[in-house]
Structure formats: C-alpha cells, structure tokens
Amino acid sequence: MSAIRSKGALIPFQAASGGLMILIVAAMAFLACFALAGALGTTRIASTWTEGLAGAATVRIDANEDDRARRTSLVLDILRDTEGIADARALSERDVADLLTPWFGGTPDLGELPAPGIVAVTLDIENEPDPTVVQARLDGAGAGAVYDDHGRWRGKAARAARAIGNLSWWALGLTALAIAASVFLVISIAMVAHKGTIEALRLAGAEDRFVANLYQKRFFWLGALGGLIGSGFALAAFVGLDALSSVRSALPMIDAPYYWPIAWLAIILACALVAVLAARLAVLATLRRRG
Amino acid sequence: MIQFENVGFRYKRGPEVLQNVDLEIPAGSFQFITGESGAGKSSLLRLLYLDSMPTAGRISLFGRDVTTLTRDEIAWFRRRIGVVFQDFRLLDHLSAAENVALPLTVAGVREAAYRDNVTEMLQWVGLGDKMEVRPPELSGGEKQRVAIARAVVASPDIILADEPTGSVDPAMAERIMALFVEMNRLGKTVLFASHDLAMIEQYKLPITTLRGGTVASGKRASGRGAAA
Ligand SMILES: Nc1ncnc2c1ncn2[C@@H]1O[C@H](COP(=O)(O)OP(=O)(O)OP(=O)(O)O)[C@@H](O)[C@H]1O
Numbered sequence: 001m002s003a004i005r006s007k008g009a010l011i012p013f014q015a016a017s018g019g020l021m022i023l024i025v026a027a028m029a030f031l032a033c034f035a036l037a038g039a040l041g042t043t044r045i046a047s048t049w050t051e052g053l054a055g056a057a058t059v060r061i062d063a064n065e066d067d068r069a070r071r072t073s074l075v076l077d078i079l080r081d082t083e084g085i086a087d088a089r090a091l092s093e094r095d096v097a098d099l100l101t102p103w104f105g106g107t108p109d110l111g112e113l114p115a116p117g118i119v120a121v122t123l124d125i126e127n128e129p130d131p132t133v134v135q136a137r138l139d140g141a142g143a144g145a146v147y148d149d150h151g152r153w154r155g156k157a158a159r160a161a162r163a164i165g166n167l168s169w170w171a172l173g174l175t176a177l178a179i180a181a182s183v184f185l186v187i188s189i190a191m192v193a194h195k196g197t198i199e200a201l202r203l204a205g206a207e208d209r210f211v212a213n214l215y216q217k218r219f220f221w222l223g224a225l226g227g228l229i230g231s232g233f234a235l236a237a238f239v240g241l242d243a244l245s246s247v248r249s250a251l252p253m254i255d256a257p258y259y260w261p262i263a264w265l266a267i268i269l270a271c272a273l274v275a276v277l278a279a280r281l282a283v284l285a286t287l288r289r290r291g
Numbered sequence: 292m293i294q295f296e297n298v299g300f301r302y303k304r305g306p307e308v309l310q311n312v313d314l315e316i317p318a319g320s321f322q323f324i325t326g327e328s329g330a331g332k333s334s335l336l337r338l339l340y341l342d343s344m345p346t347a348g349r350i351s352l353f354g355r356d357v358t359t360l361t362r363d364e365i366a367w368f369r370r371r372i373g374v375v376f377q378d379f380r381l382l383d384h385l386s387a388a389e390n391v392a393l394p395l396t397v398a399g400v401r402e403a404a405y406r407d408n409v410t411e412m413l414q415w416v417g418l419g420d421k422m423e424v425r426p427p428e429l430s431g432g433e434k435q436r437v438a439i440a441r442a443v444v445a446s447p448d449i450i451l452a453d454e455p456t457g458s459v460d461p462a463m464a465e466r467i468m469a470l471f472v473e474m475n476r477l478g479k480t481v482l483f484a485s486h487d488l489a490m491i492e493q494y495k496l497p498i499t500t501l502r503g504g505t506v507a508s509g510k511r512a513s514g515r516g517a518a519a
C-alpha cells in the first residue's frame with residue numbers, strides 16, 4: 001500500500017513567508033561576508049603592518065649640505081655603536097631613486113634633485129633602542145640627521161586597523177542578531193496562523209520540543225539556503241573586486257584561497273544555526289506563553 | 292484511575308459550569324456521561340484530556356494530581372488518552388490517514404511501524420477507500436469516523452468519546468458502539484458522553500447524568516465493564 005505521510009508537512013507552512021525568510025537571511029549573509037572579510041582582513045593588515053614595520057628604522061640625512069658623505073659615515077658609526085641596533089646601511093642613490101619612483105614617475109635623475117641620504121637600520125627586535133636616545137646621540141654629534149623607527153605610524157595604523165576589525169566583528173554579530181530577530185518575528189506571526197494545528201498536535205500528545213523541531217527543521221533549511229544565496233553573491237562580489245586588482249591588498253582573504261571554502265561554509269552554517277536557535281527559542285517561548 | 296473530588300470548573304471569568312463533581316472511574320470500566328445540552332459533558336471531558344485545569348477541587352489521573360503535571364508530563368499523559376472531540380478537530384491539510392496516524396507520529400513511531408495499524412483502523416470505520424482524502428472533502432459522518440479511528444489507533448488506556456455517534460446513521464452508530472465495547476473488553480477505560488439516552492440505555496453499563504454542572508445521578512448497571 002501507499003505511504004501514509006510525506007514527512008514534514010505536519011504544519012502547513014506558507015511558501016511566501018519562507019521566501020521572505022530566505023531573502024532576509026540572504027541579505028544578512030551578504031553583509032556578514034563583508035563584515036567577516038573586514039574583520040579577518042584588518043586583523044591581518046594590523047599584524048602585517050606592525051610586524052613588517054617593527055625591527056626596522058630609517059635615518060634621514062639632510063640633503064642640502066655638502067658634507068653629506070662625511071655625516072653619513074658619522075651616522076653609521078654612531079648607529080653601529082648603539083645598543084639594540086643590529087645593522088645600519090646607507091642606501092645607494094640607486095636605492096633611493098627606486099624608493100622615490102612611485103612619487104615621481106619614471107626614473108628620477110637625482111643629480112637634479114636634492115634627495116636626502118637615507119640609512120636603513122635593522123633593529124634587534126628583542127631589544128629595540130629608545131628612539132629619543134638615538135636621536136639625542138645623533139644630535140650630540142651634529143649629524144644633522146633624523147631617526148625614525150615608524151613608531152608613531154606603526155601605532156596609529158595598528159590602532160586604526162584594530163578599530164575597524166572590532167567594528168567588523170560587531171557588524172557580524174549584528175547581522176546574526178538581525179537574522180535571529182527576523183526568525184523570531186516570522187515564527188511569532190506564523191504560530192498565530194498555526195494555532196489550531198499546534199493545539200491538535202499538543203492534544204495528540206506532542207511535547208513542546210516536538211513542535212519546536214518542526215519549526216527548527218524548516219528554519220534550518222531556510223537559514224542555510226539564505227546563507228548560501230547571500231554568501232554566493234558576496235563571493236561573486238569579491239571575485240569582481242579581485243578583478244579590479246587594486247583592492248587585492250584591502251581584502252587579504254583573497255590572498256589566501258584556502259580560506260574561501262571554510263569561510264563560505266562557516267557563513268552558511270552560521271546562518272542555519274542562528275535560524276535554528278532563534279526558531280527553537282521563539283516556538284518554546286510562544287508555547288509557554290499560551291500555556 | 293480517574294478520580295474527581297469536589298471538582299469545580301469555570302471558563303475564564305465565566306460562571307461555574309461544573310460544581311461539586313465527585314466521580315470515581317476505575318481502570319477498565321465503561322461509563323456513559325449523559326445530560327442535556329449545556330449540562331457540562333464536554334467540559335468534564337476537557338478536564339480529563341488536560342486541556343483545562345479544575346478551578347476547584349482535585350482531579351487525580353493515573354494516580355497523579357493533574358495540577359502538578361509539567362507540560363511534558365501532560366503530553367505523555369495525553370498519549371495514554373484517546374479523544375473523540377465533539378467537533379472532531381481534524382487537521383484539514385492532512386489526509387485522513389495522516390490524521391489517524393497523528394498520535395503515533397507525535398509519539399515518534401515510524402511510519403513503517405504504524406502503517407498497517409492505521410490502514411486497518413480506517414477500514415474498520417468503513418473509510419478504507421478514503422485514506423488519502425482530506426477532511427474538507429469528507430462528510431460529517433466520515434469526519435467523525437476519522438476522529439474515532441485517531442482516538443483508538445494508539446491503543447490508549449483511556450478513551451474519551453464526546454458524542455461519537457452524533458453524525459452517523461444508526462447502523463454505523465451500532466458499529467462504533469461495538470468498537471468502544473471491544474476496546475473496553477481489551478481493558479481500556481471508556482468515557483462516552485452522549486445526550487442520546489435512548490441509545491445508551493440499550494447497553495447495561497453505568498450512566499452518570501449531569502444536570503446544570505452537577506452530578507444528578509450515578510446509576511450503576513450490572514453489565515460487563517461496570518464499575519467495581
Ligand atoms: N470555551 C468555552 N468558553 C466559555 N464557556 C463555555 C465554553 N465551552 C462551553 N462553555 C459553557 O459551558 C457550559 C457547558 O458546556 P459543555 O460544552 O460542557 O456542555 P455539553 O454538556 O457538552 O453540551 P452539548 O450536549 O451541547 O455538547 C455551557 O453553558 C457553555 O456555554
């Protein structure tokens with residue numbers, strides 16, 4: 001004989017509200033992807049910047065004085081004699097020209113330009129010298145040189161990156177909250193329409209969790225589907241941004257392809273999970289309230 | 292098994308629709324509840340399927356004071372109670388067979404395990420050919436028979452039937468009565484509410500009469516399944 005029931009239809013869910021739910025979750029998942037990229041990206045930027053800049057300093061020697069060569073070797077002597085400095089090396093004019101290229105375009109002829117002399121300093125990371133002490137020693141010798149360990153820039157950049165990172169995590173949390181709130185709302189409304197059905201289930205001996213499971217099952221799939229669609233669009237957007245490759249460095253996730261499947265799956269699962277949890281809470285709360 | 296002590300009941304702020312009801316229904320007995328329309332038969336059954344709690348007195352069911360039951364316990368108790376509602380309460384979006392299977396479904400029984408049982412029940416009430424039909428396309432009497440099949444399909448300890456023969460022809464009424472008598476013979480406690488005194492007096496079984504919310508008489512008969 002034929003099957004008695006096609007599982008899952010105990011509650012007559014409205015297709016329209018399901019579509020609406022998917023739309024909401026998809027929109028939230030889309031935003032969540034950007035928040036996640038922001039969170040992961042800025043964390044990486046912050047550490048790249050601070051680590052990349054740490055352990056290095058530069059000394060700039062005024063260009064406009066004719067005894068630059070003498071002062072350069074004076075600076076090198078002082079630096080090599082300073083505790084916490086591993087190495088100091090004067091950049092050749094070629095090196096300086098390379099550094100300046102992005103600002104001047106083409107290859108600048110330094111003969112025409114008062115380019116500063118630059119000494120690249122490698123610091124002992126474990127034991128970085130106090131920049132004010134180094135500066136004082138340079139000043140004391142009359143070197144006419146400025147010591148810069150990028151400290152200020154380092155701190156500011158890291159703080160800014162961290163602030164953006166924190167905001168991104170908050171944004172991610174808010175999208176989850178918005179999904180949960182929407183599920184709560186949709187279920188509260190749906191349960192008014194399903195009142196008779198739920199009563200019949202309860203009278204037939206269904207526990208609250210049985211009723212909750214029916215909603216959870218549906219909202220798991222709605223959440224997962226919404227997550228899949230939203231993050232799919234975000235992925236397409238990322239690939240599009242990647243094609244304008246200038247933003248590559250702004251979205252460091254793109255540099256690490258192994259992230260993609262994991263992050264994608266995590267977003268989809270998170271959407272489904274948030275929807276399921278919110279559904280359970282909403283159903284149990286509504287049933288208890290009805291008594 | 293079922294014990295009412297001085298039970299009173301009112302709907303929200305309304306008047307008391309049951310007062311001072313004392314009733315003792317031993318396990319395995321068959322009891323008719325009669326009384327004219329509005330006497331409180333359905334309200335009394337409602338207390339037994341735990342849809343409402345008494346507003347006075349005490350009801351003990353399966354040895355428990357009903358007011359002490361948790362929501363889960365209420366659900367589990369209901370699995371031991373089959374109810375034929377006066378207004379059927381079938382789910383319109385489910386087929387007749389799915390409606391009959393509902394008590395088994397919510398108890399977590401797999402379809403493979405109850406399929407034959409459900410089919411047999413529907414055939415017994417003469418609806419073997421209407422298994423896939425939904426309630427809106429069934430006649431009143433057919434709906435009532437689906438409700439009866441649902442009430443007994445899970446083999447509950449207590450069967451509460453509220454006017455279960457109200458919408459069927461006399462031949463089917465007799466068949467349905469035979470079903471309840473058979474269930475009682477199998478050890479089930481049956482409470483059968485009806486205002487059709489002519490019909491219930493044919494059976495030599497105990498009759499409790501309600502009048503204006505109080506027990507007017509608890510006639511005892513000597514027939515099979517009578518209260519001990
Ligand atoms: N849901 C309700 N809310 C408020 N009052 C109700 C409700 N249901 C029933 N009543 C009242 O309770 C009283 C008893 O009703 P009940 O349904 O128990 O009678 P009954 O004996 O089953 O009658 P009938 O033979 O017509 O089915 C009636 O006065 C009715 O108006």
Ligand SMILES: [Mg+2]
Pocket residue numbers: 332333334377453
């Ligand atoms: Mg009634």
